Amino acid sequence: MSDASAPSVSDGRRPRVAFFDFTGCEGDQLQVINLEDRLLDLVEVVEVVSFREAMTEHGDDYEIAFVEGGVATAHDERRLTRIRENADIVVALGSCAAFAGINALRNDQEFETVKERVYGEDSDSITSYPIARPIDDVIEVDYEIPGCPIDREEFVGAVTALVNGAEPSIPNYPVCVECKFEENTCAFERGETCLGPITRGGCSATCVSAGTHCWGCRGMVDDPNEGAYTDVLEDHGLTTEEIIEEYQLYWNWQRDSRAVADGGNR
Amino acid sequence: MKVIDRSDLDALIEELIASDPRDVVGVQEDGEQYVFDHLESADELTLDYDLTALSPKKYVMPQRETLLTYDRTDDEYEMRAEADPTGHIVVGVHPYDLAAIEHLDKIFIDTLQDEPYRRKRENSVLIGVTMQDVADNCFAASMGTATVDSGYDLMVTDLGDTFAVDIGTFEGDRLLESTKTRNATAEEIERVAEIEADLKDGFDRELAFPPAELPTLLEASYDDMDFWEDYAEQCLSCGTCNVVCPTCFCFSVDMVRDLDGDSGRQERRWDGCLLEDFATVAQGENFREEVAQRHRHRFMRKGWYIYERYGDVACVGCGRCTRHCVADVADPCEVYNELREAQHA
Numbered sequence: 298m299s300d301a302s303a304p305s306v307s308d309g310r311r312p313r314v315a316f317f318d319f320t321g322c323e324g325d326q327l328q329v330i331n332l333e334d335r336l337l338d339l340v341e342v343v344e345v346v347s348f349r350e351a352m353t354e355h356g357d358d359y360e361i362a363f364v365e366g367g368v369a370t371a372h373d374e375r376r377l378t379r380i381r382e383n384a385d386i387v388v389a390l391g392s393c394a395a396f397a398g399i400n401a402l403r404n405d406q407e408f409e410t411v412k413e414r415v416y417g418e419d420s421d422s423i424t425s426y427p428i429a430r431p432i433d434d435v436i437e438v439d440y441e442i443p444g445c446p447i448d449r450e451e452f453v454g455a456v457t458a459l460v461n462g463a464e465p466s467i468p469n470y471p472v473c474v475e476c477k478f479e480e481n482t483c484a485f486e487r488g489e490t491c492l493g494p495i496t497r498g499g500c501s502a503t504c505v506s507a508g509t510h511c512w513g514c515r516g517m518v519d520d521p522n523e524g525a526y527t528d529v530l531e532d533h534g535l536t537t538e539e540i541i542e543e544y545q546l547y548w549n550w551q552r553d554s555r556a557v558a559d560g561g562n563r
Numbered sequence: 564m565k566v567i568d569r570s571d572l573d574a575l576i577e578e579l580i581a582s583d584p585r586d587v588v589g590v591q592e593d594g595e596q597y598v599f600d601h602l603e604s605a606d607e608l609t610l611d612y613d614l615t616a617l618s619p620k621k622y623v624m625p626q627r628e629t630l631l632t633y634d635r636t637d638d639e640y641e642m643r644a645e646a647d648p649t650g651h652i653v654v655g656v657h658p659y660d661l662a663a664i665e666h667l668d669k670i671f672i673d674t675l676q677d678e679p680y681r682r683k684r685e686n687s688v689l690i691g692v693t694m695q696d697v698a699d700n701c702f703a704a705s706m707g708t709a710t711v712d713s714g715y716d717l718m719v720t721d722l723g724d725t726f727a728v729d730i731g732t733f734e735g736d737r738l739l740e741s742t743k744t745r746n747a748t749a750e751e752i753e754r755v756a757e758i759e760a761d762l763k764d765g766f767d768r769e770l771a772f773p774p775a776e777l778p779t780l781l782e783a784s785y786d787d788m789d790f791w792e793d794y795a796e797q798c799l800s801c802g803t804c805n806v807v808c809p810t811c812f813c814f815s816v817d818m819v820r821d822l823d824g825d826s827g828r829q830e831r832r833w834d835g836c837l838l839e840d841f842a843t844v845a846q847g848e849n850f851r852e853e854v855a856q857r858h859r860h861r862f863m864r865k866g867w868y869i870y871e872r873y874g875d876v877a878c879v880g881c882g883r884c885t886r887h888c889v890a891d892v893a894d895p896c897e898v899y900n901e902l903r904e905a906q907h908a
Binding site: 338339341342453454456457458460461463469470471473474477478480482483485486487493494495518519520521522524525526528529 | 593594595596598616617626627796797798799800801802803806807819820821822823824833835838839840854887889890
């Protein structure tokens with residue numbers, strides 16, 4: 298964390314805020330727009346100077362930048378660096394920005410094949426990097442709001458903290474905690490597998506509550522016992538390949554980073 | 564002891580649903596599990612269950628609860644206590660869960676004088692039921708909680724066409740006022756005693772020694788880190804064992820500000836000692852950073868620490884932690900038996 302600070306509402310001036318999208322589906326910004334009525338409360342406390350998905354004006358004078366999407370090209374890197382220079386506070390919005398998310402699915406695949414599969418004949422004109430990265434691999438990031446998509450209340454909570462001069466915080470307990478609050482039947486008991494035990498909570502276990510299982514979209518908790526969890530999945534009959542597949546959807550970048558920190562074992 | 568016809572017990576519950584201002588909740592089926600939930604009618608009630616997902620603790624200490632709200636006008640802060648004092652009529656509580664609530668009463672009412680808990684608790688009615696089915700992981704008989712003599716307003720035992728009803732409190736007695744009951748015969752009283760006695764054979768799991776020995780055993784095992792680390796290697800540290808426990812009472816308090824910063828609320832939510840951040844204090848210091856320390860802490864607390872502070876062993880043997888642990892490392896019966904074996908080897 299940097300010593301980031303923004304003018305707060307108590308200064309009598311609304312902090313200026315900008316939203317930016319990189320490689321991603323823009324679903325997190327859509328969550329912000331989906332705040333609907335509460336958007337009016339939000340613009341009482343911040344001044345939005347740039348938000349391509351919601352307005353035509355654009356300004357480069359802002360204190361807080363919310364950045365959605367991951368980094369895929371050299372152009373992305375240059376643009377991100379400029380945002381970092383302009384902003385006092387940079388917040389990664391959503392899982393692609395925070396830890397490369399679904400984008401990193403391709404990191405283990407042969408890049409030419411990936412390009413061809415997605416772009417067909419036009420694949421030669423694609424100048425993307427072979428690896429998808431989160432924004433903190435390029436610039437310093439002050440705070441993260443993970444999720445695919447983000448939780449609207451968590452976003453409002455982060456804005457509330459920032460405009461009041463406090464630090465936004467996200468939970469470090471796993472999805473299981475809130476899942477048990479809800480008294481859901483455990484996905485494992487239903488014969489499914491679930492990434493809830495080592496996925497960061499704060500989503501009210503929304504997917505399990507809706508009858509499916511946790512896909513890991515909020516990333517891993519800070520210190521997951523991945524080895525023990527792999528054993529659990531094996532006990533439930535998953536093969537090594539299936540386990541890797543479970544982990545890959547959202548966690549490819551996170552697991553690689555952890556592996557580097559652990560000396561290469563993953 | 565009174566006896567009530569099955570149909571009259573149903574009618575009593577219907578009457579409570581219709582006329583009592585409190586929510587009537589009871590055990591019902593929910594997919595492949597049982598839960599305590601709002602009763603629309605007495606038909607939904609399932610009294611021959613083995614174990615519910617959460618215990619009825621949630622009615623006296625909810626998962627999340629607003630304690631107070633605040634507002635700033637000029638330079639004054641106005642705070643208002645907001646905790647909901649409303650009680651519930653809870654139907655179908657097993658003896659081990661009644662024991663757990665009695666234990667929580669000691670902590671929240673007698674010791675902490677916690678108003679949000681006390682008001683909900685004192686406004687609640689607990690109708691217990693003698694166990695008819697025992698969950699695979701339950702070892703309540705070993706912990707002395709398969710049957711209880713107190714902690715309920717009414718305690719019912721299924722006798723087929725009728726229920727035996729033991730009156731625990733004046734409030735329980737009053738509940739029966741408008742209902743047709745008669746005094747139990749000697750045979751019926753004998754039958755209840757038999758059902759309770761036979762229950763002991765229904766338990767697959769057994770603590771191999773009297774629970775009164777737990778404090779001494781655990782005190783002696785504190786430094787056996789090899790033992791705790793061995794377990795912790797498989798522990799996901801997910802906190803599930805804490806969350807489903809009927810006697811875990813730890814909570815965190817959060818101040819939740821409104822956007823303008825001038826108003827907001829204070830909330831508490833269940834927290835658990837297995838979670839990594841539970842023991843993190845100011846400056847980021849975590850005094851139980853290792854999973855093994857947290858794992859050990861939970862067992863120490865259930866069998867020793869709480870005994871030192873409140874005079875109770877805090878495990879009632881319900882088996883919820885065992886049932887819900889996906890890594891299969893949470894079973895107190897197994898852990899305590901292994902410790903005991905290691906010590907006597």
